[in-house]
Amino acid sequence: xxxxxxxxxxxxxxxxxxxxxxxxxxxxxxxxxxxxxxxxxxxxxxxxxxxxxxxxxxxxxxxxxxxxxxxxxxxxxxxxxxxxxxxxxxxxxxxxxxxxxxxxxxxxxxxxxxxxxxxxxxxxxxxxxxxxxxxxxxxxxxxxxxxxxxxxxxxxxxxxxxxxxxxxxxx
Amino acid sequence: xxxxxxxxxxxxxxxxxxxxxxxxxxxxxxxxxxxxxxxxxxxxxxxxxxxxxxxxxxxxxxxxxxxxxxxxxx
Amino acid sequence: xxxxxxxxxxxxxxxxxxxxxxxxxxxxxxxxxxxxxxxxxxxxxxxxxxxxxxxxxxxxxxxxxxxxxxxxxxxxxxxxxxxxxxxxxxxxxxxxxxxxxxxxxxxxxxxxxxxxxxxxxxxxxxxxxxxxxxxxxxxxxxxxxxxxxxxxxxxxxxxxxxxxxxxxxxxxxxxxxxxxxxxxxxxxxxxxxxxxxxxxxxxxxxxxxxxxxxxxxxxxxxxxxxxxxxxxxxxxxxxxxxxxxxxxxxxxxxxxxxxxxxxxxxxxxxxxxxxxxxxxxxxxxxxxxxxxxxxxxxxxxxxxxxxxxxxxxxxxxxxxxxxxxxxxxxxxxxxxxxxxxxxxxxxxxxxxxxxxxxxxxxxxxxxxxxxxxxxxxxxxxxxxxxxxxxxxxxxxxxxxxxxxxxxxxxxxxxxxxxxxxxxxxxxxxxxxxx
Numbered sequence: 283x284x285x286x287x288x289x290x291x292x293x294x295x296x297x298x299x300x301x302x303x304x305x306x307x308x309x310x311x312x313x314x315x316x317x318x319x320x321x322x323x324x325x326x327x328x329x330x331x332x333x334x335x336x337x338x339x340x341x342x343x344x345x346x347x348x349x350x351x352x353x354x355x356x357x358x359x360x361x362x363x364x365x366x367x368x369x370x371x372x373x374x375x376x377x378x379x380x381x382x383x384x385x386x387x388x389x390x391x392x393x394x395x396x397x398x399x400x401x402x403x404x405x406x407x408x409x410x411x412x413x414x415x416x417x418x419x420x421x422x423x424x425x426x427x428x429x430x431x432x433x434x435x436x437x438x439x440x441x442x443x444x445x446x447x448x449x450x451x452x453x
Numbered sequence: 454x455x456x457x458x459x460x461x462x463x464x465x466x467x468x469x470x471x472x473x474x475x476x477x478x479x480x481x482x483x484x485x486x487x488x489x490x491x492x493x494x495x496x497x498x499x500x501x502x503x504x505x506x507x508x509x510x511x512x513x514x515x516x517x518x519x520x521x522x523x524x525x526x527x
Numbered sequence: 528x529x530x531x532x533x534x535x536x537x538x539x540x541x542x543x544x545x546x547x548x549x550x551x552x553x554x555x556x557x558x559x560x561x562x563x564x565x566x567x568x569x570x571x572x573x574x575x576x577x578x579x580x581x582x583x584x585x586x587x588x589x590x591x592x593x594x595x596x597x598x599x600x601x602x603x604x605x606x607x608x609x610x611x612x613x614x615x616x617x618x619x620x621x622x623x624x625x626x627x628x629x630x631x632x633x634x635x636x637x638x639x640x641x642x643x644x645x646x647x648x649x650x651x652x653x654x655x656x657x658x659x660x661x662x663x664x665x666x667x668x669x670x671x672x673x674x675x676x677x678x679x680x681x682x683x684x685x686x687x688x689x690x691x692x693x694x695x696x697x698x699x700x701x702x703x704x705x706x707x708x709x710x711x712x713x714x715x716x717x718x719x720x721x722x723x724x725x726x727x728x729x730x731x732x733x734x735x736x737x738x739x740x741x742x743x744x745x746x747x748x749x750x751x752x753x754x755x756x757x758x759x760x761x762x763x764x765x766x767x768x769x770x771x772x773x774x775x776x777x778x779x780x781x782x783x784x785x786x787x788x789x790x791x792x793x794x795x796x797x798x799x800x801x802x803x804x805x806x807x808x809x810x811x812x813x814x815x816x817x818x819x820x821x822x823x824x825x826x827x828x829x830x831x832x833x834x835x836x837x838x839x840x841x842x843x844x845x846x847x848x849x850x851x852x853x854x855x856x857x858x859x860x861x862x863x864x865x866x867x868x869x870x871x872x873x874x875x876x877x878x879x880x881x882x883x884x885x886x887x888x889x890x891x892x893x894x895x896x897x898x899x900x901x902x903x904x905x906x907x908x909x910x911x912x913x914x915x916x917x918x919x920x921x922x923x924x925x926x927x928x929x930x931x932x933x934x935x936x937x938x939x940x941x942x943x944x945x946x947x948x949x950x951x952x953x954x955x956x957x958x959x960x961x
Contacts, residue, residue: 344487350594374481403481409695410480429664432594477697477764485768485824490853493762493772493820495831498568498586498958499908499922501604505584506574506954510928512871512897513837513845516776516818519671519686519705519756 311424314338314417317402319370319395326395329421331368335445336417339371340403343384345411351430352388358442359392365446366419372397374411416441419449494518566590569959576952579643580610597660604653604675611643615789615893617880618642618944619800626726628714628788630746633726641948644788646714651677657686665692669703682709688758699762707754713787716746720807721887724790752782767824774818778839784808791893793881798939801883806892808876814839828861829853843897845871859912865924867904873897873933879946880935895947899933902926906954917961924954 314336319326328338339355341348355369369392375381376398385394397403406415409428416425425441427434478486489495500517508514568588575581584606591599614625616636623636627646636642657671669688675681686705693700711717718724760774785808793802820833835847846869853863874897876890906924913919930947937946 340481342481342484342487344484346592347596376484380484400479400481404479408480411483413480476766477694478767480695482767486764486770488824488829490829491770491822491824493770493822496851498570498588499956501602502570502572502584502586502956505604505606506582506926507869510896510926510950511845511869511900511902512841512843512874513814513816513835513839513847515756515778516774516816516835516837516847517820517833519688519703519758 311422314415314421314423315405317372317397317405319372319393320397321393321395326393328370328417331370331417332421333366333419335362335367335419335442335449337367337369337414337442338417339369339412339414340374340406340408341371341412342374343380344375347430348412349384349388350432351412351414352390354430354432354435354438356389356391358439362442362446366449367442367446368392370395372402374398374400374403414438416445418445419452564592566592567961570956572954572956574952574954576610576950578611579950580608580612580647582606582608595661597658599656599658601656602654604655605651607648607650609648611645612647612788613895614642614644615806615895616642616792616803617794617798617800617893617941617946619792620940620944623800624726625790625803626724630715630725639944641945649677649679651675651680665696666690667692679713680709680711682707684708684754686756697764699760701758701760701762703756703758703760705754705756705758707756708751709754709782710749710751711783711787712749713746717748717750717783717787718746718805720785721804721891724803724805726803750783752780752784754781755779769821769823771821772819774816776814776816776818778812778814778816780812780814782810784810784812786892786894789892789894791878791881791891793883794938794941795883796938798937798941804881804887806894807890808874808892808897809841809890812839812841827855841897842875843871843873845869861910863908863910865904865906865908865922867902869900869902871900873899877933878935879932880941895928895930898947899931900928901931902928904954910958917959919960920956920958922954922956922958924956926952926954 314328316327316329319328328336337355337358339351341351355371358367359369371390371392372395373381374397375384378396378398381396395402403413406413412430413426413428414430415423418424424445427438485491494500494517504514504517566589568586568590570586572584572586573581574584584604586602586604588600588602593599616623616625618636618639618641621638623642624633625636625642625644626633627644629646634645653673653675655671655673657669659667659669661667667688667690669686669690671686673682673684673686684705684707686703688701688703690699690701692698755778757777758774759776760772762770762772764770785806787805789806790803791806792800793804795801814837816835816837818833818835820831823830829852831851831853833847833849835849836845837847838844847867849865849867851863851865853861855861874892876888877892877894877898878888879893879898881887881891904924904926906922908920908922910918910920928950930949932947937944
């Protein structure tokens with residue numbers, strides 16, 4: 283395909299944004315789209331985690347609520363990892379140094395993947411930063427939350443526990 | 454250069470249309486916009502001090518946001 | 528090792544987690560700074576005009592961000608002003624004598640000089656606070672108040688702002704309302720509009736003056752004014768690097784807008800002052816302002832340009848262009864040149880003097896600040912972020928006002944005098960953020 287004139291491309295992007303607005307609700311109750319996970323120790327796939335309850339979090343160093351979510355995600359990871367649960371956090375910073383600086387100040391005790399191209403958030407049609415998805419052990423997307431609200435931590439935890447219990451009772 | 458000007462002016466014009474014809478970024482593309490220095494009211498203390506000086510030395514003031522009161526004239 | 532994964536992925540993850548945990552030890556101390564919820568902005572400013580007013584101002588602004596993203600801000604401003612200010616009278620080829628605002632003393636102005644009243648000395652304290660509350664995901668409400676007090680002036684205000692994000696926060700609409708009540712209690716009382724300024728004689732003025740009792744320069748009481756401001760804005764993200772704001776503002780002032788310390792010279796056909804009278808301004812003013820601002824993120828800096836057009840029923844139209852260009856010198860320092868240009872037309876009641884032969888107008892002011900003028904500011908700011916995350920900055924600027932003759936004649940002795948002298952000022956500022 284020939285290069286579109288810039289303005290046309292710009293317009294099509296606008297229309298693309300519009301299209302996503304019309305379906306602004308985050309994905310739920312469907313198979314979680316598989317995405318590659320580029321981690322510090324190499325390349326993984328989200329599908330590799332099938333069989334675990336996954337809290338998939340999209341975050342960025344520049345996002346203020348993300349700072350508040352990290353201590354809680356660490357706590358969840360430490361509390362439920364041995365029951366087959368994991369947090370996976372996909373960073374969307376375009377500059378890796380900024381993500382690294384954030385992690386230096388706010389260390390993550392769960393797997394972190396880096397997606398500077400924004401492919402994964404585009405696939406998930408992430409409506410805002412942060413957005414988190416709960417994926418059950420069969421790989422189904424079950425819940426999505428936009429933003430991180432400290433007051434709702436107990437509710438988030440209940441949702442995780444419910445999926446863990448569902449997994450445990452199915453065995 | 455000329456083409457760039459046209460490009461910029463078209464964007465400016467489009468931005469005025471609002472709504473779905475408007476421009477923007479995806480939620481995960483706000484890294485630059487989220488920087489403190491990109492906030493419209495960045496350097497708020499400087500803007501406040503400037504407002505106070507110009508408010509007392511010129512006939513027009515405000516427009517940007519609400520400034521605190523007081524005369525501090527002359 | 529708290530994690531228990533299965534198979535090779537688990538091992539790999541454990542390795543990654545260990546690496547991250549290793550980092551956590553080294554940086555545990557900086558943990559708190561990321562989540563720090565109170566931030567302080569402080570500044571001291573010096574503003575000094577050549578031979579005229581100088582101002583020292585200090586600001587402390589404290590901002591607390593809560594876990595629900597609501598923001599509380601409280602700001603304290605203290606300033607002190609001293610020096611001389613143009614009183615509105617025209618220069619004369621002879622020495623002139625004026626009464627001080629108290630009416631109990633006088634000052635003299637040399638031949639050829641613009642009359643400056645050097646009485647001014649004032650201290651102002653201002654406290655402002657606001658609360659911003661996000662709600663229903665895409666809405667924000669802000670409520671605030673401010674109180675300011677100086678020797679002869681008191682100001683109280685409340686304001687509210689409602690903001691709504693649209694289109695994934697790419698567009699923000701805002702509407703705000705502010706109501707301000709100002710009360711002025713002029714030194715020596717409020718002068719009767721366009722009445723003559725009584726000038727005490729050089730000797731034994733005390734006796735003579737206190738015996739006076741007529742409408743000549745009669746001064747009594749205080750007065751007030753109210754200001755209602757409305758502001759409607761649209762903010763639009765253009766692309767990853769650019770955003771724009773457009774505001775329309777309506778301001779309605781009702782009450783005492785006169786400057787009780789400003790006067791006009793009444794001259795004869797030869798330009799010689801015959802009398803000095805107090806100014807008088809209309810008791811209302813309606814102003815419209817249109818403000819446009821754009822910010823553009825460079826790879827190593829920010830371009831910030833704004834333009835404001837304002838027009839009001841005093842016939843003052845003004846144009847303001849303000850631009851700041853931030854260049855990051857490194858990851859932790861920047862320089863920022865600042866250029867501002869301002870231009871205003873004269874109020875319809877502005878005149879540099881009154882003619883003795885003409886009838887007294889209803890409203891008149893010779894205050895150059897409501898006359899035609901241009902002004903510009905050039906400045907440079909340097910800022911640096913310290914190891915501990917604190918930031919400091921210094922700013923030095925030069926500000927010059929060039930009042931213009933809006934088409935008035937300079938008869939007789941005024942022909943050779945400078946009725947529109949420039950005002951030159953320097954601004955020095957130091958900021959500290961922690």
